[in-house]
Amino acid sequence: MDKETAGIALALVTVLAVFAAIQPLLPANNEPFSELGVLGPNQTIGGYPASVSAGSPFLLYGYIGNHEGASSFYQLLVKVGNQTTQVSNSTYASAPVIFTYSHVLGNNQSTIFPLNLTLSDQGTNVRLIFELWSYNVTSSSYGYTGLWNQLLLNVTSPQ
Amino acid sequence: MEHREDLTRYRVSRGLSFLLLTIITLSLCARVGGAAAVTQAQLSSANEEILSAFASVSGAERSGGNVSSLDAKLNDAITLVQDAEEVNATNPARAAADLQNATAVAQSVVAESASAKQAGGSVRQATEATSLSAASAIVVVAALIYLLGGRVYRKAWLRLYRDYVVRPANG
Numbered sequence: 001m002d003k004e005t006a007g008i009a010l011a012l013v014t015v016l017a018v019f020a021a022i023q024p025l026l027p028a029n030n031e032p033f034s035e036l037g038v039l040g041p042n043q044t045i046g047g048y049p050a051s052v053s054a055g056s057p058f059l060l061y062g063y064i065g066n067h068e069g070a071s072s073f074y075q076l077l078v079k080v081g082n083q084t085t086q087v088s089n090s091t092y093a094s095a096p097v098i099f100t101y102s103h104v105l106g107n108n109q110s111t112i113f114p115l116n117l118t119l120s121d122q123g124t125n126v127r128l129i130f131e132l133w134s135y136n137v138t139s140s141s142y143g144y145t146g147l148w149n150q151l152l153l154n155v156t157s158p159q
Numbered sequence: 160m161e162h163r164e165d166l167t168r169y170r171v172s173r174g175l176s177f178l179l180l181t182i183i184t185l186s187l188c189a190r191v192g193g194a195a196a197v198t199q200a201q202l203s204s205a206n207e208e209i210l211s212a213f214a215s216v217s218g219a220e221r222s223g224g225n226v227s228s229l230d231a232k233l234n235d236a237i238t239l240v241q242d243a244e245e246v247n248a249t250n251p252a253r254a255a256a257d258l259q260n261a262t263a264v265a266q267s268v269v270a271e272s273a274s275a276k277q278a279g280g281s282v283r284q285a286t287e288a289t290s291l292s293a294a295s296a297i298v299v300v301a302a303l304i305y306l307l308g309g310r311v312y313r314k315a316w317l318r319l320y321r322d323y324v325v326r327p328a329n330g
Contacts, residue, residue: 024286102237
């Protein structure tokens with residue numbers, strides 16, 4: 001090995017070693033994100049009810065995951081909308097809230113929790129909208145994460 | 160005459176029993192109705208305490224503190240507030256106790272956040288010092304190898320093979 005090659009190899013090893021040494025000082029998560037999921041009554045991605053009775057409770061499960069690089073204070077809102085209700089990654093639905101769930105999650109933690117819901121009014125293709133909000137410490141207010149989900153239901157007359 | 164006295168005694172005893180029953184019933188009603196339902200303002204106040212505690216926890220985490228136990232405590236406080244909301248109509252006394260406990264938990268989280276922040280600061284300083292020292296040491300060793308490596312290698316080679324007898328290949 002000539003002197004130039006040895007010098008380059010040494011420089012390369014040095015750079016790699018220095019990079020490894022300063023790893024603890026680098027940010028842990030460069031692409032922070034959160035997760036929202038709605039699970040059926042068996043805590044699986046399926047078995048969702050297509051029809052429920054007005055006034056009768058039914059069970060779903062929610063899933064929230066935190067990969068933001070720090071603890072997050074999440075709030076899941078369940079809203080009842082219809083076909084004209086506007087909701088997107090940037091706009092939250094303007095619809096009545098029927099259920100609220102709050103939870104603090106550390107980085108890389110997730111939770112599954114029951115959603116005991118009851119719809120009072122009958123209707124066809126009722127949109128159950130699930131939105132994830134998180135508390136912003138700087139602004140001291142909840143902010144819409146842009147994560148949402150929906151379930152279309154037929155709400156029949158009480159049995 | 161004796162019959163009349165018995166009748167009077169019976170009436171007095173019945174009246175006293177009725178009075179006693181009335182007093183017991185009233186006292187029970189007073190106990191049940193005595194605990195006023197928790198107001199929306201009290202619920203909001205407890206929620207504000209929890210959010211304030213979360214802000215303290217976030218600060219501690221940014222400083223490098225381990226806040227996993229504080230996160231768990233905040234979830235306990237949230238559960239207490241949710242329970243208070245659920246039972247407020249049926250059991251206001253329990254709802255009030257839940258709110259009181261939730262507020263106490265949130266305040267204890269704020270208090271513990273300060274020590275977590277301090278501990279985190281020390282750990283972070285130690286980590287930074289270790290990392291920077293290791294990086295500096297690596298650079299110094301690399302420079303020494305580059306400058307003196309050849310000389311050291313040759314000296315070591317000579318020391319290792321000083322007794323080596325050189326024989327010609329075709330000898």
